[in-house]
Amino acid sequence: MKNLSKVRVGLQLFWTFFRTGLFTFGGGFSMIPLIARELVERRRWLTEEEFRENLAFAMPVPGPVAVNTAFLAGYRVAGALGAAFAAFGCVLPSFLVILGIALGLSRYFGTPLAKKFFMGAGAAAVGLVAYAFFRLGRDSFRDPKTLILGIGALVLVVFGIHPLLALFFAVLGGLVYDWARSRAR
Amino acid sequence: MTGLGPVLAELFGAFVRIGLGAFGGGASAISLLSREVVEVHNWLSPAEMAEVVALAEMTPGPIAVNAATFTGYRVAGVAGAALATFSVLLPPLFFLSLFLALRRLSRSDAWARKLASALQPGILALIAAAVWSLGKATIHGWSFGFFAAASFSILVLGKEKVHPALLVLLFGLLGMAIP
Numbered sequence: 001m002k003n004l005s006k007v008r009v010g011l012q013l014f015w016t017f018f019r020t021g022l023f024t025f026g027g028g029f030s031m032i033p034l035i036a037r038e039l040v041e042r043r044r045w046l047t048e049e050e051f052r053e054n055l056a057f058a059m060p061v062p063g064p065v066a067v068n069t070a071f072l073a074g075y076r077v078a079g080a081l082g083a084a085f086a087a088f089g090c091v092l093p094s095f096l097v098i099l100g101i102a103l104g105l106s107r108y109f110g111t112p113l114a115k116k117f118f119m120g121a122g123a124a125a126v127g128l129v130a131y132a133f134f135r136l137g138r139d140s141f142r143d144p145k146t147l148i149l150g151i152g153a154l155v156l157v158v159f160g161i162h163p164l165l166a167l168f169f170a171v172l173g174g175l176v177y178d179w180a181r182s183r184a185r
Numbered sequence: 186m187t188g189l190g191p192v193l194a195e196l197f198g199a200f201v202r203i204g205l206g207a208f209g210g211g212a213s214a215i216s217l218l219s220r221e222v223v224e225v226h227n228w229l230s231p232a233e234m235a236e237v238v239a240l241a242e243m244t245p246g247p248i249a250v251n252a253a254t255f256t257g258y259r260v261a262g263v264a265g266a267a268l269a270t271f272s273v274l275l276p277p278l279f280f281l282s283l284f285l286a287l288r289r290l291s292r293s294d295a296w297a298r299k300l301a302s303a304l305q306p307g308i309l310a311l312i313a314a315a316v317w318s319l320g321k322a323t324i325h326g327w328s329f330g331f332f333a334a335a336s337f338s339i340l341v342l343g344k345e346k347v348h349p350a351l352l353v354l355l356f357g358l359l360g361m362a363i364p
Contacts, residue, residue: 022245025350053294057284060300062207063277064247071281087278094246095270098254099263101240106259109236113361118232120332120360121239122323124353127336128242129319131349132212133312134341136305146306153310163216163311164206170307 009078010085016043017070017089022097024066031066035073045077066090149173192261193268199226200253200272206311207273211241211248213308215315218252228260231322238319242353249273328363332356 016038024031032055039046046054054076058068067090074086108114140146153170157163199221207214215238222228229237241251250270257269284297324330336352 025243025245025348056294056301057288057297058281060208060297060304061277061280061284062205063274063280064207064211064249066247067250067274068277068281071278072285075285083281087274091246091250091270091274094244094250095254095266097244097246098240098251099258099266101244102255102258102266116361116363117357118236118239118360119323119325119329120363121243121353121357122232122235122319123329123332123360124336124356125235125239125242126316126320126323126333127338127340128349128353129212129215129238129312130316130333130337131340133309133316134337136212136312137309140305140309146309149306150309150313153307154313157216157310157314158317163213163220163314164202166310167206167304167307170310171303174303174306 006078006081010081012043013074013077013082014085014089017074017086018093021066021090022093032069035066035069039073046073050076145174145177149177189261189264193265195226196257196260196265196269197272200257200269201275203249203253204273204276207249207277208304208308208311212315213311214249214252216311216318218249218256219315219318222252222256228256231318235319235322239353239357243350243357329360332359 017035020031020034020038024034036048036051040048040051051073054069054072055065058065058072061068067087070086070090071083074082074084076082078085109118137146137150149170152173153166156166156169161169203214203217203221206217218237219231219234223231223234237252237255238248240255241248244251250273253269253273254266257265257267259265261268288294320333324333336356339347339352340349
């Protein structure tokens with residue numbers, strides 16, 4: 001009987017995240033308010049406090065914030081099974097939509113009109129990514145540590161170091177920076 | 186159909202590495218995508234990569250997941266799409282499980298905040314590199330430079346009241362009008 005209700009909650013989790021996954025365009029942070037409304041206000045699976053705790057926890061983990069939040073919320077509600085159902089439900093819509101586009105539309109991608117569309121759309125996407133940079137960094141651009149390490153990592157990437165390695169060196173550099181500051185004091 | 190095995194193995198390795206560095210809402214994944222998918226494996230051209238990012242901004246779901254599905258399909262059909270999508274999510278799911286196990290030992294999440302701030306400079310650098318590589322692939326001429334600047338300004342001034350997906354669609358349509 002207990003297992004049966006767990007599966008039911010699992011399916012509810014799947015459906016909840018399938019819906020939020022389907023209706024949030026552009027991914028990432030735009031999904032967070034919707035997930036919060038669904039989990040905290042509608043379903044009452046988590047308190048506001050628990051949701052915020054989850055979010056702080058999802059940030060230093062690689063991977064899409066939305067999927068991470070779904071996984072953690074699913075775990076809180078129904079353990080490992082809930083986590084699996086929630087993460088799967090969150091990913092499935094984007095998988096199906098992109099697969100549908102790749103199957104049905106990719107033969108039109110090479111046409112001159114589609115090329116022009118993607119030139120314009122791609123340029124706008126550059127603006128979007130630049131805005132993501134601005135929003136994430138605006139509070140820390142004046143911090144010398146962030147500035148030094150960030151520019152250092154950027155130079156590494158531009159000169160052909162693998163981005164993953166550059167990320168690692170930036171974290172390592174931060175440790176060295178803190179150590180040097182504490183020695184100087 | 187010989188040789189699908191090695192290709193699937195390469196897809197797996199590439200997207201696990203992409204998943205490992207995809208922090209902060211997907212934007213930092215773009216520089217990893219252009220390294221692995223465009224430069225190392227030549228699965229997509231720079232212009233096609235920009236198309237995938239534009240597509241990802243207009244469709245539901247995280248950019249890293251969208252790009253994984255699309256690239257995987259291009260390289261090895263539906264099986265490739267499923268494998269790449271699974272691979273890009275493997276590192277986050279592994280780390281989340283690890284963190285959940287660690288949280289049993291300590292209730293405090295101070296270390297999570299510390300780790301997030303330690304990663305911040307590197308993530309910013311990766312996003313800046315993404316702006317550069319995407320810009321090189323899409324901004325050919327003044328009008329496209331104007332599109333990029335306009336979409337950035339609208340987001341800054343509009344305080345996100347205009348939906349980003351709508352902006353990408355709108356400038357795509359405008360692009361069709363350019364002779």
